[in-house]
Amino acid sequence: MRRTSAQFRIAGVAAATVAAVTLGTFAATSGSAAPRTTTADSPGLAAGPIGFGAATTGGAGGDTVTVSDASAFEDAVQSDGPLIVQVNGTIDLDDMTKVASDKTVVGVGTSGRITGSGLNVSEVDNVIIQNLTLTGSDDDAINVQYSTNVWIDHNDVSDTYDGGIDIKRASDNVTVSWNRAHDQDKNMLLGHSDDNGGEDIGKLHVTYDHNWFDGTVQRNPRVRFGNPVHVLNNYYSDVSSYGVASTEDAGVRVEGNYFENVEDPFHLGEDKSGPGSLVAVDNYFVDSGEGETGGSVADIPYSYTVDDPQQVKSIVTSGAGVGKI
Numbered sequence: 001m002r003r004t005s006a007q008f009r010i011a012g013v014a015a016a017t018v019a020a021v022t023l024g025t026f027a028a029t030s031g032s033a034a035p036r037t038t039t040a041d042s043p044g045l046a047a048g049p050i051g052f053g054a055a056t057t058g059g060a061g062g063d064t065v066t067v068s069d070a071s072a073f074e075d076a077v078q079s080d081g082p083l084i085v086q087v088n089g090t091i092d093l094d095d096m097t098k099v100a101s102d103k104t105v106v107g108v109g110t111s112g113r114i115t116g117s118g119l120n121v122s123e124v125d126n127v128i129i130q131n132l133t134l135t136g137s138d139d140d141a142i143n144v145q146y147s148t149n150v151w152i153d154h155n156d157v158s159d160t161y162d163g164g165i166d167i168k169r170a171s172d173n174v175t176v177s178w179n180r181a182h183d184q185d186k187n188m189l190l191g192h193s194d195d196n197g198g199e200d201i202g203k204l205h206v207t208y209d210h211n212w213f214d215g216t217v218q219r220n221p222r223v224r225f226g227n228p229v230h231v232l233n234n235y236y237s238d239v240s241s242y243g244v245a246s247t248e249d250a251g252v253r254v255e256g257n258y259f260e261n262v263e264d265p266f267h268l269g270e271d272k273s274g275p276g277s278l279v280a281v282d283n284y285f286v287d288s289g290e291g292e293t294g295g296s297v298a299d300i301p302y303s304y305t306v307d308d309p310q311q312v313k314s315i316v317t318s319g320a321g322v323g324k325i
Contacts, residue, residue: 180320184217204250206226235312
């Protein structure tokens with residue numbers, strides 16, 4: 001991949017322009033700082049997601065419990081009905097632990113920590129995972145499959161055996177926002193197999209916004225079949241293999257991101273997976289390659305605001321990760 005000869009380069013219109021785009025019926029917006037508004041029934045939680053996961057409410061309307069050991073944690077997250085589960089301290093899991101529908105799993109301050117294994121959001125609806133440090137999993141940090149209306153927000157993800165945040169098997173309407181991923185190879189996979197189009201075509205609609213890919217290696221994200229997938233206002237720093245890969249007829253809109261020291265910001269196809277489509281709009285590049293685009297991507301079906309891409313580095317580094325809501 002050829003690197004740009006200039007230190008700073010902007011694709012599209014001038015990065016100083018903040019573009020407001022309205023392409024659908026949703027009213028979600030993204031401002032110039034991390035969302036910090038609290039809700040009446042969930043003090044301390046961000047007001048809500050933008051994008052495809054905007055309808056997610058998690059455990060809102062249910063009771064709030066605080067847990068500090070694995071047994072209490074598993075009982076709470078697998079219970080019936082809406083519930084807000086506050087994690088205070090380190091939860092050491094033996095296996096991937098299923099999270100039931102209508103749950104908010106949220107760390108207290110900066111103390112909420114999941115290690116040993118990860119969280120399995122499988123065959124459920126309406127789940128929020130927020131403000132947790134997820135590290136040292138023997139599998140994925142978070143696995144989402146056959147699930148809808150999921151919001152993964154303000155977490156710190158690192159050092160997992162397999163994927164950081166993997167979304168697959170006909171999952172739909174998901175937002176992944178304001179997370180910091182570091183010390184991670186296979187970071188965020190969307191669509192697990194080239195052979196799964198029968199389940200995945202027409203699904204896998206995900207918004208990735210304001211995440212910090214901090215020295216991760218690959219899959220930021222790697223996308224199969226989902227169209228459109230929206231990669232909005234993320235900060236990529238020192239990504240060693242590639243940023244975004246659009247494969248297997250996926251359609252990815254890469255918009256308003258800041259790429260720094262990323263030789264391969266985005267491309268079509270990956271390994272044995274055939275190419276998808278990718279449209280790049282108003283991204284900002286510092287000592288980075290140009291990226292590869294091609295094909296057409298379906299319109300984004302919600303309203304949103306694009307932060308000035310030149311400001312994305314400062315916005316995301318100050319707002320992403322735990323303790324920032």
